[in-house]
Amino acid sequence: MPSNYTGACKPGSFKAFAGNTKCSKCPPHSSSHDQAATVCHCDKSFFRALKDPSTMACTRPPSAPRNVVSLINDTALFLQWMPPRDSGDRKDLTYNVLCQRCDTADSGLTQCEPCEPDLRFIPKALGLTGTSVAILEYAVHANYTFHVEALNGVSGLGVAARSLANITVNTHQAGPALVGVVRKDWATENSIALSWEQVEQPPADIVDYEVKYYEREQEQLSYSSTRTRTASVVVTGLRPSTVYVFHVRTRTTAGFTAYSPNFEFSTAAEDPDVADQGQVLVMVTASVGGFSLLVILTLFLLITGRCQGYIKARMKSEEKRRTRFHSGHVPFSGIKTYVDPDTYEDPTQAVEEFAKEIDPSYICIERVIGAGEFGEVCSGRLRLPGRMDVPVAIKTLKGGYSEQQRRDFLREASIMGQFCCTNIIRLEGVVTNSRPVMIVVEYMENGALDSFLRSRDGQFTVLQLVDMLRGITVGMTYLSDMGYVHRDLAARNILVDKNLVCKVSDFGMSRVLEDDSEAAYTATGGKIPIRWTAPEAIAYGKFSSASDVWSYGIVMWEVMSYGERPYWEMSNQDVILSIEEGYRLPAPMGCPVTLHQLMLHCWQKEAGQRPNFTDVLSFLDKLIINPGSLLTLANDAQSLTDSPEDLPDYPLFISIGDWLDSIKMSQYKNNFLAAGYTTLDSISTMNTDDIRRIGICLIGHQRRIISSIQSLRLQLHHIQQNGFQV
Known part of the structure; x- marks a missing residue:
């Protein structure tokens, strides 16, 4: 017998494999009662998952999530909760959100059934790793009960009750009553005009209406939808002599209403006179030999x-x-x-x-x-x-x-x-x-976006500005999908209606811009708006959807700066040279850091590295659903990353004079020096009040200097992180 043989394992220990190895103490929450045990069995209410090794401690299902709260914000219902007090000593914690819609019958009994299938959970309803979820397209005047369940790798192995936390949400406050009777105003072979009225005055502002429709014979196997800002719509692209089913719902700032009842309307029949005229034309043409003449002419x-x-x-x-x-x-x-x-x-x-x-x-x-x-x-x-x-x-x-x-x-x-x-x-x-x-x-009642914003400086929330940007993105996504390149995307070419809906306009860029003050001749012989145009389009005339994305980044800057002129009074030639050297516009005052990062992404020098409009739309949707991501401002020193790779490549300045020269504000050099601001580091701490105090009174100049100070902070932070001295 080998000298290192330890004998059979005693109770409370185990040896997983036979051989000359030492016995191991049973892991926590497990035990062995017999000698020579090969595994320690879990204590009551503790378990091992199938993939857990025998050396791992036994664990148990988590307790229920805590403090579930609801919040109706914009067009979504948000649920948030705290993790369970007891995670079961495991790290693979996930959550499921289950939904029931409960209504009280005339008898007084409450009846519950699963929620409607078109209820949308973002990011998802099952397998969540975070502690929040957004629910979209819910109905108003409804009672929803949400069950938030905590799970880990051993959930379901025992007989204990599920770990659920419940919350009931009443959406009576979430929007107006149902749409009233839907009427057909007129119809042609391929279109139907509809209008309707609200049953009562909504408690929340109406955003738009969604019209869902399909052919009656299709039985909703395939449907289309459209949206409109007014209580009327013209649905086009329909087939003649066909019955369509329509139903409408309202979207308010608090959410969706339920759909109206179904309304059926038919398109007009094809005009037989048109077909008859065509036949007569063919007969006449044939009788005079026109067909032969047409063939000869076509060949020629x-x-x-x-x-x-x-x-x-x-x-x-x-x-x-x-x-x-x-x-x-x-x-x-x-x-x-x-x-x-x-x-x-x-x-x-x-x-x-x-x-x-x-x-x-x-x-x-x-x-x-x-x-x-x-x-x-x-x-x-x-x-x-x-x-x-x-x-x-x-x-x-x-x-x-x-x-x-x-x-x-x-x-x-x-x-x-x-x-x-x-x-x-x-x-x-x-x-x-x-x-x-x-x-x-x-x-469009509110005219061009740039002048509209200049006349309403500071009057909108960041979320409202993001919603305007989203509308522009929707339009540009549509154009990009169709294969159309705009070439002149700028805030002056975005029109705003009375409901603040932004719409892309001005589709005549291919003309020569002889009278456009924003245009300049380029090396390619054309005349284009330099401040909004991508470098490859300026240098080589390479216009594409990617160059439209660059222009969209400039539009974002215009929106967040309330209509400021991009690059201020810099000449077109200075703009071209600055961009080539790596300069990018700094974040406007009050701009969230996430939006400025998106701008910088749109201004990548290589066109292939820029996002497409679908990516931009997805990003903005995430910001709207999670408005907390818009709270951190680009000029907040605490928001700066410690990773130099993540910082934009701003040009370095050696002196105050260099810095002011770069933004065409050298006339204020003595103002800074007289007030004791003699180093770049001291300037980086200045705010709007400081700028006003040293005698710079023009608002436009104040803004330009503050915006540049923000980029200067980024530069100084970069230097400090890399151990350089200013």
């Missing part, structure tokens, strides 16, 4: 190459049309493809294809509100038969125009007419058969 044009562009555009257009009306539903984003009007041999064909002709007698011009590139811009009303008056903006083409000017003017309409998105300016139609030639679009 193909040889000369003159009709190639037209055929290409027409094929794209027909393909787009088939996609649009497939299954009777408006296609989802990304299915439709933008057709460049320049691919048509005759641009007039593009206008006829994508823009509706309006009888000028239906247009009532009320007043001039501005001047456009081609003529005056007026406000007025569109009075279509059988439809309520619609406020519109009318662009007119001034007299004495050339045919090329007429084509350039109408080109924007042929572009706008291809878009259908709540955050893209809507084209009502055009007037081309009489003078003046007009483009009619929806009226």
Whole structure:
């Protein structure tokens, strides 16, 4: 017998494997009562998971979560809770959120059933590792009971009751009553106009309405939806002679209402006269030999190459049309493809294809509100038969125009007419058969975003500004999915309606910007808005969705600075050189650090490293759902990261003079020196009151200096982290 043989293990110890190894003491909450034990059995109410080794202590299920609270914020219901007091001595703690909707019957008994399936939990309902969840699309005037369950690796192995914490939430305060009767105002072969009224005055502000619809024969197997800010909508892309089912619900600042009852309406039948006219035309053409003539002419044009562009555009257009009306539903984003009007041999064909002709007698011009590139811009009303008056903006083409000017003017309409998105300016139609030639679009009461923000400096919450940015992102995501590159995305080209909905406009960037004060000639021979344009587009004329993302980052800066001019009074050449050297705009005053980080991400030098608009939209949605992430401001010294790799590459300054020169504010050098601010470190501690105290009174100059001080803090923090001396 070997000398190191220890014999059989005594009670209270075990040996997992036979051999000349020592016995081990039983792990906590386990024991062995016999000699020669190979495993220690768990004590009562303690367990091992299947994957737990025998050397691991026995554990138990967690106790229930604590202090579950609810909060209705914006369009979500938030639940938060504290971890259980007893985790069961395990680290693999997760949570499930279970939902019941309970209503009191006429008999007085409360009946509960599982919540509606379209209730959305973000990030999810089961397997949560955090202690909070957001619930979207809940109904108002309802009682929800949420059960928050704590679990770990040994939950379910015992017979103990589940570890649940319960909370009942009454959503009576979460929005208005149901939508009233939905009416059909008019219908065509491919569209239906609807309107409705609220049953009662809502206790919360209405954000918008969601209209859900599907073909009756589909039995909701496939449905589409659209949103509108007003209590009316025109649903397009429908099939002729088809019955559709509609129901509407309201979204308020507190949440969604339940859907209205179903309403069924039919589209109009196809006009047989159109088919008859087509048949007559074919017969007449055949009788005079027109078909042969058409073939000869087509062959001639193909040889000369003159009709190639037209055929290409027409094929794209027909393909787009088939996609649009497939299954009777408006296609989802990304299915439709933008057709460049320049691919048509005759641009007039593009206008006829994508823009509706309006009888000028239906247009009532009320007043001039501005001047456009081609003529005056007026406000007025569109009075279509059988439809309520619609406020519109009318662009007119001034007299004495050339045919090329007429084509350039109408080109924007042929572009706008291809878009259908709540955050893209809507084209009502055009007037081309009489003078003046007009483009009619929806009226945006608050005008351009940059001037709107300048006139309301500091009046909005950060969450409201983020919501504006989200609207712009939705519009740009739509355009990007269609394959359209805007090229001139800027706050001046974003329009704002009375409900603060932001819509992308101005689709004429391909024209030469002769009269644009923001434009400058580039190496490529074109004229583009330098301050908003990506470096590769300035240097090489490479416009893409990625260059639009760069421009979007500048728009973000404009919004968060309430309409400040990007790069202030720097010349266009200085802007180009500064960007090439790595300079990026600092965070505006009061800007959350998360938003400035997103701006910097949009301003990556390499286009392939920038986010796409879908990524930006997802990021903003997360910020809105978790508004606490917007509380940390970029100028908060405590928010600075200790990782130099995460800091933007700002240029280094050696003296106060260098710093002021870089922001074109050298006239204030003596103000700083006279007040005792002689080092960059002392300047980095200054705030707005300090700036005002040393005699800088212009608000715009105060802001520019404070914004630059924030970037200076980042620079100094970087230096300190790396052990340098200023």
